Amino acid sequence: MSDSLLITNVRPMAGAATSILVTAGRIAAIGGGAAPSGATVIDGANAIALPGLVEAHAHLDKTLWGMGWHRHQAGPRLIDKIENERALKKTLGIDPARQSARQVVLSAAKGSTHIRSHVDVDTEIGLAGIEGVMATRARYKDMIDIEIVAFPQSGLLVRPGTVELMDRALAMGVEVVGGIDPCAIDRDPKGHVDQIFGLAQKHGRPVDIHLHEPGEMGAFSMELIIERTQALGMAGKVTVSHAFCLGTPDRDLVDPLIDALAKWRIAIMTTGPASRSAPPVKRLVERGVVLCAGSDGIRDTWSPYGSADMLERAMFIGLRNNLRRDDDVELALDICCRGGATVMGLRNYGLAVGCDADLALVDAESLTEAAVAHPPRRLVVKRGRVVARGGKPLVAAP
Numbered sequence: 001m002s003d004s005l006l007i008t009n010v011r012p013m014a015g016a017a018t019s020i021l022v023t024a025g026r027i028a029a030i031g032g033g034a035a036p037s038g039a040t041v042i043d044g045a046n047a048i049a050l051p052g053l054v055e056a057h058a059h060l061d062k063t064l065w066g067m068g069w070h071r072h073q074a075g076p077r078l079i080d081k082i083e084n085e086r087a088l089k090k091t092l093g094i095d096p097a098r099q100s101a102r103q104v105v106l107s108a109a110k111g112s113t114h115i116r117s118h119v120d121v122d123t124e125i126g127l128a129g130i131e132g133v134m135a136t137r138a139r140y141k142d143m144i145d146i147e148i149v150a151f152p153q154s155g156l157l158v159r160p161g162t163v164e165l166m167d168r169a170l171a172m173g174v175e176v177v178g179g180i181d182p183c184a185i186d187r188d189p190k191g192h193v194d195q196i197f198g199l200a201q202k203h204g205r206p207v208d209i210h211l212h213e214p215g216e217m218g219a220f221s222m223e224l225i226i227e228r229t230q231a232l233g234m235a236g237k238v239t240v241s242h243a244f245c246l247g248t249p250d251r252d253l254v255d256p257l258i259d260a261l262a263k264w265r266i267a268i269m270t271t272g273p274a275s276r277s278a279p280p281v282k283r284l285v286e287r288g289v290v291l292c293a294g295s296d297g298i299r300d301t302w303s304p305y306g307s308a309d310m311l312e313r314a315m316f317i318g319l320r321n322n323l324r325r326d327d328d329v330e331l332a333l334d335i336c337c338r339g340g341a342t343v344m345g346l347r348n349y350g351l352a353v354g355c356d357a358d359l360a361l362v363d364a365e366s367l368t369e370a371a372v373a374h375p376p377r378r379l380v381v382k383r384g385r386v387v388a389r390g391g392k393p394l395v396a397a398p
């Protein structure tokens with residue numbers, strides 16, 4: 001049997017109709033290129049071909065997807081939600097392996113071919129979340145690539161023993177060091193940043209830190225992150241997730257931060273949040289900052305929202321940033337594919353000969369229509385294998 005796939009009548013990035021030939025998991029030709037005998041041929045029906053979407057910020061270990069409707073009653077503060085979640089993990093029986101598998105199947109059906117997932121590490125759950133997501137990663141390795149961030153959701157220094165658990169998670173093969181609100185959660189900004197960058201140096205790994213802190217507090221934490229990135233030669237290896245402080249109207253506060261982020265190649269992850277101040281994506285891109293996007297938690301104890309659809313996410317980013325021109329909406333879509341690939345350091349990503357054959361086909365006339373209508377994905381291909389058709393995954397979720 002041939003390992004070749006020929007997708008005919010398809011429009012890469014909404015361009016002219018052509019065919020894409022895939023051999024041995026890679027794009028072998030775009031236009032031309034006769035299909036080898038025995039190749040599978042699929043009619044693309046004039047759909048747009050996008051490179052695989054990149055979900056660059058998920059929490060696979062704790063979605064409640066498939067567990068019945070959860071009634072949300074947590075208090076308004078961040079710490080209320082953190083404590084509520086730690087308690088509910090026990091009473092609801094949130095199994096990280098089962099739940100991450102459910103979200104992975106959902107994501108694949110929506111055209112994501114790569115996920116960066118933060119996974120909780122704390123003194124109650126220990127490394128069970130990491131082990132669960134690692135099991136899912138192994139089980140679905142032909143369907144999606146998963147990168148894991150060890151994430152001290154409940155704080156690092158405020159809960160002694162967490163640093164040691166993070167160290168063990170990294171020794172087990174977790175790829176990225178996570179962190180959270182050095183001032184607001186840990187109340188020891190220098191200590192927190194020293195610890196996570198220390199772990200990054202020890203294990204030779206990148207950093208991706210959640211920074212929800214608003215205004216000047218967030219700006220202060222971000223300055224500490226920038227200083228460490230510079231001092232330790234980690235340009236291009238640090239991501240700040242959420243970075244709500246960049247949405248502060250005070251340009252005298254924000255503009256120097258944006259310039260420093262660009263200079264030290266510190267990436268920003270945004271969800272395009274409807275309810276918080278948000279990084280101004282167009283200004284960041286224009287100043288040279290790399291952006292990626294993610295769903296963050298979907299249907300978890302934090303909120304009832306989320307669909308794992310990165311095309312819909314592009315729409316949310318467009319709405320949040322008042323992007324209306326097609327070229328501006330295309331920028332939001334670019335953040336949801338190429339931006340994430342840049343942040344995750346994906347080699348062989350893209351729609352060119354030689355790239356991994358990670359594709360999402362969408363029935364839309366233009367890229368902007370693909371984002372705003374985000375219809376079910378006609379076809380999703382991971383390294384040359386069809387993993388979803390007509391919005392339905394070919395592998396059942398547990």
Ligand SMILES: [Zn+2]
Nearest residue numbers: 118210296297
């Ligand atoms: Zn998050």
